[in-house]
Amino acid sequence: MIARFRRITRKAAVLTMLVCLVGVTIGLAASGDLDSTFSGDGRVFHAFGAPILGYITDVALQPDGKIVALGFQWNDVTGSGYDLFVVRYETDGDPDLTFGSGGGLTTLNAGGYESSGSVLVDASGMIVVTARTCGTDWLDCDVIVWRLDSNGDDDPAFNGGNALIIDYDGGDNGTFGGVALDPDGKIVVAGYKTGGTYEFAAYRINTDGTLDNTFSNDGKQRFGFGSGRDDYATAIAAYGTRIVLAGYTCDADDCDFAVARMRKPGGLDPTFSSDGLQTADFGADDLAYGMARASLARMVVVGTRRTDWDRAKIAVARFDRDGNLDTTFSSDGKNTYGVGTEALARDVVIGSANSAIVAGAGRGATGQDLLVMRIRQGGGLDTSFSTDGKAFADFDGWEDGYGLVEDASGNYVVGGGWWPQAAYILARFLP
Numbered sequence: 250m251i252a253r254f255r256r257i258t259r260k261a262a263v264l265t266m267l268v269c270l271v272g273v274t275i276g277l278a279a280s281g282d283l284d285s286t287f288s289g290d291g292r293v294f295h296a297f298g299a300p301i302l303g304y305i306t307d308v309a310l311q312p313d314g315k316i317v318a319l320g321f322q323w324n325d326v327t328g329s330g331y332d333l334f335v336v337r338y339e340t341d342g343d344p345d346l347t348f349g350s351g352g353g354l355t356t357l358n359a360g361g362y363e364s365s366g367s368v369l370v371d372a373s374g375m376i377v378v379t380a381r382t383c384g385t386d387w388l389d390c391d392v393i394v395w396r397l398d399s400n401g402d403d404d405p406a407f408n409g410g411n412a413l414i415i416d417y418d419g420g421d422n423g424t425f426g427g428v429a430l431d432p433d434g435k436i437v438v439a440g441y442k443t444g445g446t447y448e449f450a451a452y453r454i455n456t457d458g459t460l461d462n463t464f465s466n467d468g469k470q471r472f473g474f475g476s477g478r479d480d481y482a483t484a485i486a487a488y489g490t491r492i493v494l495a496g497y498t499c500d501a502d503d504c505d506f507a508v509a510r511m512r513k514p515g516g517l518d519p520t521f522s523s524d525g526l527q528t529a530d531f532g533a534d535d536l537a538y539g540m541a542r543a544s545l546a547r548m549v550v551v552g553t554r555r556t557d558w559d560r561a562k563i564a565v566a567r568f569d570r571d572g573n574l575d576t577t578f579s580s581d582g583k584n585t586y587g588v589g590t591e592a593l594a595r596d597v598v599i600g601s602a603n604s605a606i607v608a609g610a611g612r613g614a615t616g617q618d619l620l621v622m623r624i625r626q627g628g629g630l631d632t633s634f635s636t637d638g639k640a641f642a643d644f645d646g647w648e649d650g651y652g653l654v655e656d657a658s659g660n661y662v663v664g665g666g667w668w669p670q671a672a673y674i675l676a677r678f679l680p
Contacts, residue, residue, distance in 0.1 A: 278679055281621075281635025283642060284660055287677040288342030292642055295336065295344065296672040303331075304666020305673045306365045306426065307596075307652035309376070311399065314340045314657060317376055318664045319368035320673050324356065333357040333365050333380055335401060336673065340656075349401035359393050359412050361385075366438075367428040368652075374399040375407075377430075379438050381423030382414065390423035391416045392440055394454055408458030415452055415460070417442045417469055422450055426538070427494070431487035431513075435461055439485035439494050448473040449482040449494055449509055465515030472517060474498040474507055474526055482509075484540035486548070491518060495540040495550045498528060505530045506537040506550055506566050522572030529566040529574060529583055537564075539596040539653075541605070546570035549605050553593035554585050562587045563594045563609060565624060579628030586630065588620060588639060589613040596653040598661075600680070604631055608653035608663045611641065618643045619650040621661050621678050634680075642676035650676075 278284070283291025303322025311317060316338040324332040335355045337348035344353030357363065361382040369377050376397040383390035392415040396407035403410040416422070420443045427439025434456050442450040448471045453464040460468025474480050475498070482496040490513040498507040506529040510521035517525025529535070529550070537552035547569050554564040562585040567578040574582025586592065588611030596608045603626040611620040619642040623634040630638025642648065642663070650665040659680040667674045 279635075280633060280679055281640035282679050284677040284679050286341065287660075288675075291677050292644060293338065293342045293675040294644060294667065294672055295674070296670055303334075303671040303673075304649065305651060305664035305675070307367045308654050308662055308664040308675070309368045309370045310654050310656060310662075311337075311370050312374060315345060316340075316654075316662060316675065317368055317370060318652070318673060318675065319365045319378055319380075320664075320666075321363055321365040321380070322671055324358070327358070329358050330385070331362045331364060333363045333378065335368070335376065335378060335397065337401065338675065342675065342677070347400075355397060355401035357395055357412070359414060362387065363393070366424040366426045369428055369430065371430060371434070375404060376401075377428060377436055379424055379426075379428045381425075381440075383423070389421050392422060392424050392438060392452060394436060394438065394452075394458070396458065406457065411458075413454060413458050413460075415469070417450060417471070420444065425481065425483050427483055427485040429485050429487045431492065432489065437485055437487050437492055439482035439496070441481045442471045444471070446473065446477060447479040447481060449480050449496065449507070451482070451485070451492060451494060451511060451515075453515075463514070470511070470515045472509065472526075474528065480507060483538050484550070486540060486542050488542060488546070493540070493542070493548055495537050495548065497536045497552070503534040505535050506552065506564070508540075508548060508550060508568055508572070510572065520571070525572075527568060527572045529568075531564050531583060531585060535564055536593075537566075539594060539607075541597045541599045543567070543599045543603050543605070547575055549597055549599065551594035551597045551605075551607050551609075553609075559591055561591045561593055563592045563607065563611075563622065565594070565597075565605065565607065565628075577627065584624075584628045586622065586624075588622075591617070592620065594622070595649075595651045598653055598655050600655060600659075602626060606653065606655065606661055608650045608661070610649045610665075611639070617647050617649065619648040619663055619665050619674065619676055621650070621653075621663060640678050642674075642678075644674055646670075648674060655680075
């Protein structure tokens, strides 16, 4: 009887231990969860200045893991209109108060209304910012390129410590995003240029802040996708002797994804789709915003397929090194992903196993939330990420995700905006 009681007691103890272990397992964070070590709940909400339009448009990482975010907002301190704000955050999500002129930020004003494009941090820790500066009607713009040191101060070795403002032969030219470094360390920027219609524009800048006249003779190049079309480049990549731009091309009816590959001197590369130009049509109004280079020189381009003003899906296309749609991706090189009634992707990075991590926004019944998706190499959603391949960050408002970066631990950091008040938001997701 005593022996039987001991066996029962031991079984009960083992059962209790298993229950405890299950409880611990249930409590562990899972792939796609918000990282609770980042600002306590994985989210950073940073409101400053007047509650007028403004948001983070891109994020980058310093070598020490600190996060550099680029945004723009109405400057109610100076009344100078819309200016750029570069903000640095510690690895735990707190603003880095040692950065810039105070409060962890640097304000950049080129004398007009500025809206931000992209930001990167080079190997020496310098911060490169691209944007556009416009008149108050936003109709006549120029490209701006700044370089800041790691403290947020103007780099005197770049254009004498000043912003480089690029006016492309008069008229409207600018950038909505897209900056990279080529293998020589030169800065390449994607944008647009008007000349009756809008065309893709590419710019290359020397490390000293001057336009590179070995690139198309004057550091600038433009080209279009056909007569009567309007074309806008929104993303850029550089590798070897090639520069790739992605964006969209539009006629009177709708828009399609557009990709162009250039050779280093500035001309189109005829080994890419025979003329250097390629498009992808998803059968609706298709706008591309982000691009990343995958293995075998394949380019993954992300954006949105819109069928109505409030009906849209995330659209993703993958092109092979020859400029063809890659049929190993979703059988025809294209796929769409629904997230509620409306969804869009604005940035992409390539992760392990050549998965594509996409950041943007998805709308459901209660509003729009910041979104991260992970897509397998073949085009399907990775269900090991947040059980269905999709993860959200809700800030109890209307959120949009713009910039994405993967940190040294493999976490996904996304920057964006929050409404009804203009605020900068960051979210960090576990991989």
